[in-house]
Amino acid sequence: MYEKDGEKYFVVDSHMHYWDASPENWVPGAEQYAKGWIECFHAYQSLGPAETHWSIEHFQKYSEEDTMKDLFTDGHVDVAIAQPTYLREWYTEGFNTTERNGELLRKHPDKFRLNTRFDPRDGDAGMREFERNVEEWKPIGAKLYTAEWNGDSRGYKLSDPECYRFLERAQELGIKNIHIHKGPTIWPLDKDAFDVADVDKAATDFQGLNFIVEHVGLPRIEDFCFMATQEPNVYAGLSVVLGGLMHARPRFFAKVMGELLFWVGEDKMTFGSDYAIWEPKWQVEGLVDWDYPEGHDYDDYPRLGVEGKKKILGLNAARLYDIPVPAELQLRGDSPAAQDDAELVEREVAQA
Amino acid sequence: MTVLSDTRVLGSNAEAAAASTGTTARVWEALRSVRDPELDADVVSLDFVASVSVDVSGDSAVAHVALRLPTYFCAPNFAFLMVADAHDVVSAAEGVSRADVVLIDHFASDAINAGVAARAGFVTSMAGTEVGEAVAELDELRRTFTERALMAGTDLVVRPLMREGATPEQVAAMALGDAPASADLDRLRRRRLELGIPSSDADPLVVDPSGRTVGVEALPLHLRKARSYQVGVDANTSICRGQLAARYGV
Numbered sequence: 001m002y003e004k005d006g007e008k009y010f011v012v013d014s015h016m017h018y019w020d021a022s023p024e025n026w027v028p029g030a031e032q033y034a035k036g037w038i039e040c041f042h043a044y045q046s047l048g049p050a051e052t053h054w055s056i057e058h059f060q061k062y063s064e065e066d067t068m069k070d071l072f073t074d075g076h077v078d079v080a081i082a083q084p085t086y087l088r089e090w091y092t093e094g095f096n097t098t099e100r101n102g103e104l105l106r107k108h109p110d111k112f113r114l115n116t117r118f119d120p121r122d123g124d125a126g127m128r129e130f131e132r133n134v135e136e137w138k139p140i141g142a143k144l145y146t147a148e149w150n151g152d153s154r155g156y157k158l159s160d161p162e163c164y165r166f167l168e169r170a171q172e173l174g175i176k177n178i179h180i181h182k183g184p185t186i187w188p189l190d191k192d193a194f195d196v197a198d199v200d201k202a203a204t205d206f207q208g209l210n211f212i213v214e215h216v217g218l219p220r221i222e223d224f225c226f227m228a229t230q231e232p233n234v235y236a237g238l239s240v241v242l243g244g245l246m247h248a249r250p251r252f253f254a255k256v257m258g259e260l261l262f263w264v265g266e267d268k269m270t271f272g273s274d275y276a277i278w279e280p281k282w283q284v285e286g287l288v289d290w291d292y293p294e295g296h297d298y299d300d301y302p303r304l305g306v307e308g309k310k311k312i313l314g315l316n317a318a319r320l321y322d323i324p325v326p327a328e329l330q331l332r333g334d335s336p337a338a339q340d341d342a343e344l345v346e347r348e349v350a351q352a
Numbered sequence: 353m354t355v356l357s358d359t360r361v362l363g364s365n366a367e368a369a370a371a372s373t374g375t376t377a378r379v380w381e382a383l384r385s386v387r388d389p390e391l392d393a394d395v396v397s398l399d400f401v402a403s404v405s406v407d408v409s410g411d412s413a414v415a416h417v418a419l420r421l422p423t424y425f426c427a428p429n430f431a432f433l434m435v436a437d438a439h440d441v442v443s444a445a446e447g448v449s450r451a452d453v454v455l456i457d458h459f460a461s462d463a464i465n466a467g468v469a470a471r472a473g474f475v476t477s478m479a480g481t482e483v484g485e486a487v488a489e490l491d492e493l494r495r496t497f498t499e500r501a502l503m504a505g506t507d508l509v510v511r512p513l514m515r516e517g518a519t520p521e522q523v524a525a526m527a528l529g530d531a532p533a534s535a536d537l538d539r540l541r542r543r544r545l546e547l548g549i550p551s552s553d554a555d556p557l558v559v560d561p562s563g564r565t566v567g568v569e570a571l572p573l574h575l576r577k578a579r580s581y582q583v584g585v586d587a588n589t590s591i592c593r594g595q596l597a598a599r600y601g602v
Contacts (some may be wrong), residue, residue, distance in 0.1 A: 242596070
């Protein structure tokens with residue numbers, strides 16, 4: 001929870017990692033990739049405030065204590081959604097697996113929600129692994145990297161038949177939220193890597209799932225915006241947008257926020273720190289303090305007020321993940337009872 | 353901007369030194385025509401040129417160019433495109449007998465450099481490497497990004513007109529020659545030409561990426577989208593510049 005000027009913000013960090021990229025975990029023969037990957041991540045950190053930069057050694061492997069302190073003690077976060085990234089070809093035990101995140105969940109069940117993942121190209125074996133993970137960890141979300149190369153494959157689409165099989169199974173198993181990485185180029189990619197047409201199709205066909213597009217499709221933010229504005233179950237995941245731009249390039253950040261507020265809207269934007277690339281503390285505080293810079297460049301963008309910031313920082317994600325929010329941290333006049341009433345009215349209108 | 357530039361002269365006569373200096377300048381100038389398609393900016397202003405040197409020996413002048421990118425994992429297809437384009441323009445620069453263009457500090461450096469150096473059918477020469485088939489789609493990729501550059505460029509040219517009070521009706525009726533001269537307008541014309549869209553003074557100012565005129569009804573949404581494209585390019589460019597600065601201390 002973060003409090004500023006008498007307003008209290010419930011904070012859900014909906015996109016964070018708990019990785020091990022230390023040299024001991026590099027796959028022999030693939031060291032240059034493992035090293036290149038973490039150095040690339042580390043360079044992203046440089047876009048945040050100087051006092052939040054870490055040494056590369058600390059960045060390669062940080063402890064559970066570091067994580068708890070950076071997120072919850074210092075970072076104002078109430079609940080964090082731990083997202084997996086496997087990269088087993090480079091990291092012996094994986095970069096950031098479901099199991100590794102599970103260590104955090106086991107010790108701090110009230111602080112974390114755990115997401116798992118699947119790769120439809122892994123076929124039946126991948127399906128069994130996915131099912132095992134769901135059974136063991138009871139996640140209601142999954143993180144997918146459609147641009148990842150796998151064997152001879154240069155990526156896949158959410159709209160591929162094999163992926164539909166996994167999405168159908170995910171829905172049966174109680175998964176509600178699919179986070180998709182559509183973002184900056186830190187991996188071999190082909191021309192389809194940022195194409196969001198597959199999200200468009202899947203979101204239409206799977207109305208029971210929410211699709212949170214992490215990094216909002218940068219560098220093709222406009223394609224994402226034009227799509228998301230038409231799909232009620234598509235969300236803008238702000239990881240990288242905040243961390244990469246808010247401090248380093250405030251004017252560009254303001255324009256990106258303006259675009260997202262215009263096309264997507266404050267009800268469908270979710271805060272994610274992308275920890276440990278960036279710590280949440282400065283991002284939460286910065287967003288609460290944020291307003292457009294002076295100048296006419298921003299005149300025709302929607303404004304973002306206190307209520308909108310509360311939604312983005314936590315309430316939207318809390319809704320997606322069924323995270324209970326204390327009454328004093330709800331929007332004014334928006335208690336759970338009021339939400340039920342609103343749904344009732346909507347249903348009655350729909351039936352009439 | 354800190355860019356390494358040295359002129360190595362084999363032999364010591366002043367004439368060769370002068371020739372080398374002039375050639376080095378022409379190589380830099382030529383590199384200004386090579387652009388990152390994603391960012392729609394040239395590799396010199398993006399600081400992607402790590403070094404240029406020209407070795408002069410007798411009648412021969414070999415231009416050595418090293419390119420660098422913001423990260424080890426920058427998209428290899430874009431990387432390939434820039435190295436191949438740089439190889440082409442440097443080879444064609446006056447006074448250059450041979451170009452040696454390499455990409456440094458990239459996971460696919462070896463494959464890309466070998467492919468570009470081999471030159472003959474580089475797509476096939478890349479097969480079986482980690483870059484693989486991605487480079488087979490370069491032309492399509494280039495077109496996609498040129499279309500995006502057209503949209504973003506439209507925002508840069510038209511937004512100031514609207515701010516000065518031009519109405520949608522006026523903008524929809526404007527020809528290219530009606531817009532005030534600017535670097536942004538020149539660039540918009542070049543992108544249109546690359547897409548095969550007529551770009552004389554008499555041609556319509558606002559067209560979609562297929563070259564169709566945008567009527568007054570569709571204009572507000574078209575311009576709203578054009579602005580989103582421009583914001584996307586700006587945001588991406590700022591992240592890339594930040595990464596490059598972190599990596600090379602520039």
